[in-house]
Structures are given as structure tokens and as C-alpha cells.
Amino acid sequence: MDFAIVEESYSKYGPINSFRDLIVWQKSIDLVVGVYEITKQLPEAEKFGLTIQVRKAAVSVPSNIAEGWGRKSSGSYAQFLRISHGSLCETETQLVLCVMLKFVKQDDINSLQDQISEIAKMLRSLISKIEQKNN
Secondary structure: OOOHHHHHHHOOOOOOOOHHHOHHHHHHHHHHHHHHHHHOOOOHHHOOOHHHHHHHHHHHHHHHHHHHHHOOOHHHHHHHHHHHHHHHHHHHHHHHHHHHOOOOOHHHHHHHHHHHHHHHHHHHHHHHHHHHHHO
């Protein structure tokens, strides 16, 4: 598969040899770390509820970027990036619920929401580039 189409805007350090070189994957990993930190504030009663749900959704974002990369097919990769974007939306929804249920303050998740917006833009752009290349 030709991943050169993403090199210029998605790698800080030159050629992309692995999904780990993608800035969108790196930022997604940072998001997961942030989600784990914020969910430490949730009540113990949510340990098997919202805590696990939001963590799983967040972990799914970089995981699907990596899995799609590993498929070595641009069509399959684009589909996994769409799944990753869906998981990103799920993560944001669950963080909003954390605020609405008064488990955390809005100020506590503002930076995570900024990260989510940035990752979403990157995913949409990457999907678009892959689709343009395939057409």
C-alpha cells in the first residue's frame, strides 16, 4: 500500500514506516492517557460503568488507527479510520456525560475536548486523502 500520501502532513520526522510515526496516532495515545487520568475522578460506583466505557472508547481510537495500518490496504485502512472517528465521538459523548452527571467539571475536560477536535480533523483529512488517492 502507498502511504506516501500522508507523509508530508502526518509525520514529524520524515517517512512513515509504522503507524507509530503518524501524528494522529501519537495524539490519540496522549488522549487515552488524559482520559485515564480524568476517569480516576469518577466515583467507585462507576468503575464498571462509565469509567470502563469511556476508557474503552478512547483506547479504540489509536487501536483502530494501528489495526487499519496493519491491514496494508488503503480501503481497509480508511474504514478503520472511520471506526476510529466513531470511537472518538463516543469518547466525547461519554466525557460530556461525566460533566452532566457532575463527576467532573467542564474545566477538567476542556483540554481533552480540544484534543478530540484536533484528532477528528486529522482523521477526516486522512480519510479524505486516502479516498482521493483511491479514486
